[in-house]
Amino acid sequence: MTAETTSGSSPLGAWTARLAELAPAVRVTERPFLTQLTLRVRDAQAQAAIGPALGVELPSTPCSFTRGTGPHGELEVLWLGPDEYLVLARPGVQQSLEDAIRAALGDAAGAVVDVSAQRTTLALSGPRVRDVLAHGCAIDLHPSAAPTGTCVQTLLAQAGIVLLVSDAGRDEFTLLVRSSFASYLAAWLIDASVEYRMVPA
Amino acid sequence: MQLISCPWCGPREEVEFHYGGQAHVAYPDDPAALSDEDWARFVFFRDNPSGPFAERWSHAAGCRRWFNAIRDTRSHELLDVYRMDEAQPARTGTS
Numbered sequence: 402m403t404a405e406t407t408s409g410s411s412p413l414g415a416w417t418a419r420l421a422e423l424a425p426a427v428r429v430t431e432r433p434f435l436t437q438l439t440l441r442v443r444d445a446q447a448q449a450a451i452g453p454a455l456g457v458e459l460p461s462t463p464c465s466f467t468r469g470t471g472p473h474g475e476l477e478v479l480w481l482g483p484d485e486y487l488v489l490a491r492p493g494v495q496q497s498l499e500d501a502i503r504a505a506l507g508d509a510a511g512a513v514v515d516v517s518a519q520r521t522t523l524a525l526s527g528p529r530v531r532d533v534l535a536h537g538c539a540i541d542l543h544p545s546a547a548p549t550g551t552c553v554q555t556l557l558a559q560a561g562i563v564l565l566v567s568d569a570g571r572d573e574f575t576l577l578v579r580s581s582f583a584s585y586l587a588a589w590l591i592d593a594s595v596e597y598r599m600v601p602a
Numbered sequence: 603m604q605l606i607s608c609p610w611c612g613p614r615e616e617v618e619f620h621y622g623g624q625a626h627v628a629y630p631d632d633p634a635a636l637s638d639e640d641w642a643r644f645v646f647f648r649d650n651p652s653g654p655f656a657e658r659w660s661h662a663a664g665c666r667r668w669f670n671a672i673r674d675t676r677s678h679e680l681l682d683v684y685r686m687d688e689a690q691p692a693r694t695g696t697s
């Protein structure tokens with residue numbers, strides 16, 4: 402029923418070494434093959450029922466995400482719209498997670514779709530990560546404007562991305578980009594980081 | 603470039619948005635009863651005011667929701683935004 406989404410190569414598998422050279426100014430690592438489910442649900446009661454099934458409440462504030470641990474391990478639930486969420490989990494739990502959400506949905510109107518292959522995920526950190534992102538992204542990422550838990554859908558170097566502030570104090574971000582844009586964005590990140598690679602560690 | 607305030611996401615750069623034409627164009631109650639001329643009027647005819655104009659916009663690169671906005675067609679300034687289920691804010695004193 403669900404398409405097989407994990408294969409031998411990830412969208413940025415070939416970029417691992419080049420991205421690693423950006424450290425320590427910026428540390429970029431792919432988190433390949435994460436389980437990603439799009440969840441559409443409007444009914445408030447059904448939204449509330451899904452929280453316990455996942456072990457983490459759905460985010461109620463626009464442009465935020467929630468994080469927690471449940472039966473399917475560590476989860477992040479991203480707000481993508483007033484009735485739309487993206488559930489991120491460890492690789493390989495697509496089917497069991499989908500089943501659990503469907504069970505919690507019950508008869509309520511909703512949709513759960515496996516979109517794991519649509520995007521790949523990058524973990525970004527380091528003292529220069531905000532400077533690099535600012536080269537191509539207009540969102541104010543200062544911790545006072547974008548605290549931990551912020552989740553914005555926007556453009557980075559004109560590519561559509563979802564950007565999560567995983568830990569504002571430790572300069573940690575998570576970036577989701579469509580698989581077909583991933584190598585373009587990796588090349589852009591490397592180019593945008595050039596000036597910071599000169600800075601002694 | 604101006605910032606447009608998405609009703610969900612807040613102020614974002616204009617390039618994240620798409621224009622969707624005049625707002626509040628009601629779908630005909632009984633489309634089959636319309637003459638060709640009335641149908642053409644519904645599909646193609648739109649207001650073209652000089653001044654505030656209620657329009658549909660979509661936050662295409664963000665939350666991808668449609669919303670309504672009042673834009674001044676003379677200055678291209680977006681004066682107001684409101685969600686699809688919200689009433690059009692009253693604007694007086696402009697023409």
Ligand SMILES: [Zn+2]
Pocket residue numbers: 608609610611612661664665666667
């Ligand atoms: Zn928006």
